[in-house]
Amino acid sequence: MKKVINNPENVVDEMLEGLLLAHSDQLRSVREDNRALVRADSPVQGKVAIATGGGSGHLPLFLGYVGKGMLDGVAVGNMFASPSAQVMVDVTRAIHGGAGVLYIYGNYGGDVMNFDMACEIADMEGIRVETVVATDDVASMPKGHEEQRRGVAGMFYLYKLAAAKADTGADLDEVKRIAEKASAHVRTMGVALSSCTLPAVGRPTFEIGHDQMEIGMGIHGEPGVRRGPLESADAIALSLVNSILEDMPISSGSKVSVLVNGLGATPLEELYIVYRKVHELLEEKGINIHRPYIGEFATSLEMAGLSVSILLLDDELRELLDKPFSTPFRTQN
Amino acid sequence: MKKVINNPENVVDEMLEGLLLAHSDQLRSVREDNRALVRADSPVQGKVAIATGGGSGHLPLFLGYVGKGMLDGVAVGNMFASPSAQVMVDVTRAIHGGAGVLYIYGNYGGDVMNFDMACEIADMEGIRVETVVATDDVASMPKGHEEQRRGVAGMFYLYKLAAAKADTGADLDEVKRIAEKASAHVRTMGVALSSCTLPAVGRPTFEIGHDQMEIGMGIHGEPGVRRGPLESADAIALSLVNSILEDMPISSGSKVSVLVNGLGATPLEELYIVYRKVHELLEEKGINIHRPYIGEFATSLEMAGLSVSILLLDDELRELLDKPFSTPFRTQN
Incomplete structure (x- = not known):
């Protein structure tokens, strides 16, 4: 790299x-x-x-x-x-x-x-x-x-x-x-498509085949739960959302925030393609998305891949989520 | 890819x-x-x-x-x-x-x-x-x-x-x-380290050696002005800044804004390393930086590389630059 x-x-x-x-x-x-x-x-x-x-x-x-x-x-x-x-x-x-x-x-x-x-x-x-x-x-x-x-x-x-x-x-x-x-109230599931390389090490942290992906890999290259052939964006979104909802059941009529996070090298275009499917899947279950976030929020240098986080909101959390903030990296009005 | x-x-x-x-x-x-x-x-x-x-x-x-x-x-x-x-x-x-x-x-x-x-x-x-x-x-x-x-x-x-x-x-x-x-009042110079791949094409737009970089390459892979061995961040910053200042001389005491833009796969950490040197080089010339921007502003899918833009400010432009804006991707207070 x-x-x-x-x-x-x-x-x-x-x-x-x-x-x-x-x-x-x-x-x-x-x-x-x-x-x-x-x-x-x-x-x-x-x-x-x-x-x-x-x-x-x-x-x-x-x-x-x-x-x-x-x-x-x-x-x-x-x-x-x-x-x-x-x-x-x-x-x-x-x-x-x-x-x-x-x-x-x-x-x-x-x-x-x-x-x-x-x-x-x-x-x-x-x-x-x-x-x-x-x-x-x-x-x-x-x-x-x-x-x-x-x-x-x-x-x-x-x-x-x-x-x-x-x-x-x-x-x-x-x-x-x-x-x-x-x-x-929050759960995250990610998928990695490539390794990153620590500058002082100079070689990839782990190996992954050119047609493989790993579901659940950690942001330092910690092993995930399943390695397999690279799937479509929709299949990946389904897998990530299902894992989250199995772990934290969310009932119809609930409100959530969703964060689609890029791990470093994955283009924003692809994050939106995944968000599209996440939105569709949640909508089918009667779950409403409030204030989604799409972009790079927690990366692993130049790793390719992404994660989906779902935060279950109640009135108290929603009100706090909507407050403005301002940092060098992101500002919310 | x-x-x-x-x-x-x-x-x-x-x-x-x-x-x-x-x-x-x-x-x-x-x-x-x-x-x-x-x-x-x-x-x-x-x-x-x-x-x-x-x-x-x-x-x-x-x-x-x-x-x-x-x-x-x-x-x-x-x-x-x-x-x-x-x-x-x-x-x-x-x-x-x-x-x-x-x-x-x-x-x-x-x-x-x-x-x-x-x-x-x-x-x-x-x-x-x-x-x-x-x-x-x-x-x-x-x-x-x-x-x-x-x-x-x-x-x-x-x-x-x-x-x-x-x-x-x-x-x-x-x-x-x-x-x-x-x-x-604005000039940009970029460097590409890797190609991107158009989804419908499925292979890299251009080839570039694993130890090569191309100065001046366009965001669609248009040829640049010089291809050579990958240089250090400081050498790249120097080359980009010099090209800009040769083209648009900026006198000591001037105020500029600087944009260090990632092309897609290059980590934010590296953009800051480049910004550090750009800041130092401009400071040496007595040029003051007002409101720098560092991040992804114009990408080329998952291309690795970056560009530096320098905007020469006068009072009128500085005042306009400082006004707030709000878009889905970036907000400025």
């Missing part, structure tokens, strides 16, 4: 430098190594602050979601690697506005370990921290083991909803409740 | 169906074949209406720029193929709010021919139409032949600035003047 980079070892540093040069009106670095980024106007006094973090290589995840109406700070790791607990603590200190901090991040071993450690350190410093871990990837563990699942693109909804709640002046328990509710 | 599609012949139709299902609050189709899309609230009475059009496969170009503060309508062609004059006329009729219509599109043979024909038909119907053709691709013709150059990602600026002017209540001549000024 050809890459437009300099020394592979410097990819994350240079990406962060570019990002800060481009978006200094919205983002501020609070460490010399730029691994802790916060809203330019941090801390927002009296508001529950929300932090996330994770490995690089997934833009706009994670650092693309820092901004007004969204997250307060992010701890940035190396390529596909967890940031350190110390970076998370630095983020936490910089964003704490006196009302506590909520950590929302994906369920990966390194991230869990480091965020837990950061939580303990923050606690010793008198900053109350609560945690909600995203576990939306249906394919990563069978039903009954939801808490062991990985977090993928559906994490966007946890961010959005919790952040909108924090903006209402709600306290930490209430913001956490919304993040947990969002987590309980 | 693997694609998430159904029948290759139906890619454009199904993409448009998905798009309209997702964004019916912002977009309206005025033809049964969905090839003419306009703002949901069209026509806006008393405002100069702006239309564009071109082949499919370049999302968010062209149809992603229809919305408030942006374009009024778009004529959608087949993959990499011009829409018909009839489709353009249908767009024109649907968006005309009594103050005339401005066509802004890229300089490609089929588009020029069909838009000229549409212009004549509109004229016979009493709709005054003016045209500004984007010719920002430095690589496509040498200096002195600017009017024969292709239009690529820099077209975004023509749309944005003309639309912001139209929103002020300016008349058609004034809106056209701004589009022409934007066109005179």
Whole structure:
């Protein structure tokens, strides 16, 4: 895979430098190594602050979601690697506005370990921290083991909803409740068509035949649930939607939001072709789509493929979803 | 190249169906074949209406720029193929709010021919139409032949600035003047690392070695100015910026906007690495960057590569650039 980079070892540093040069009106670095980024106007006094973090290589995840109406700070790791607990603590200190901090991040071993450690350190410093871990990837563990699942693109909804709640002046328990509710109400299923290549490794993370696809593959190349011949867009959409609805039954008359997420190399045109079928399938079941999102929300460098996330809405979540936000990567009025 | 599609012949139709299902609050189709899309609230009475059009496969170009503060309508062609004059006329009729219509599109043979024909038909119907053709691709013709150059990602600026002017209540001549000024002030240079594959063709549009890149290649695979070994991000940035500044000298103390555009498969991380160097190079020359844009603005399906556009700003253009807009693909507050 050809890459437009300099020394592979410097990819994350240079990406962060570019990002800060481009978006200094919205983002501020609070460490010399730029691994802790916060809203330019941090801390927002009296508001529950929300932090996330994770490995690089997934833009706009994670650092693309820092901004007004969204997250307060992010701890940035190396390529596909967890940031350190110390970076998370630095983020936490910089964003704490006196009302506590909520950590929302994906369920990966390194991230869990480091965020837990950061939580303990923050606690010793008198900053109350609560945690909600995203576990939306249906394919990563069978039903009954939801808490062991990985977090993928559906994490966007946890961010959005919790952040909108924090903006209402709600306290930490209430913001956490919304993040947990969002987590309980969202499921994601993905399909990978090609591998990505870590810049410092220089060869594909995994091999996949030129006519093959893998359903349920993780965004770091974690094995999925089924590998088989490449299917049509409609067949893929059906498979993804069915897996989600088997895992989280949604009754006719319900309202949902849908996120069709590109993994990196898949053109927007194809995401819309998949959305078309997802819409049709849900409509057949009497499920109404409110505020769909289509684009790249959580990528895996130049991996080809996509995921579908479905968020079951009630009035409370719908109202929060509709609130505006503004980040360097996406703005909603 | 693997694609998430159904029948290759139906890619454009199904993409448009998905798009309209997702964004019916912002977009309206005025033809049964969905090839003419306009703002949901069209026509806006008393405002100069702006239309564009071109082949499919370049999302968010062209149809992603229809919305408030942006374009009024778009004529959608087949993959990499011009829409018909009839489709353009249908767009024109649907968006005309009594103050005339401005066509802004890229300089490609089929588009020029069909838009000229549409212009004549509109004229016979009493709709005054003016045209500004984007010719920002430095690589496509040498200096002195600017009017024969292709239009690529820099077209975004023509749309944005003309639309912001139209929103002020300016008349058609004034809106056209701004589009022409934007066109005179913007240059783009791109680099391609891989080909894309047209769905109905099924094989790459062109061949390029696994360690090669082509500077100046067009977004349909038109030959560039130089093919050579893949260079570093910094070397590529230097080459693109130098070509632009040789063509359009910019004096120290000037203000510009910069657009780093991904062609489809190139990760956002790499675009930021390039932006970092572009910023550094311009800063060295005493050129200040105002409101940079980094992301996918004009793609070529799953082509890997990117382009850099530089727009020379004066106070008038800067003020127009800062105005908000809202489309299904991008929102600016």
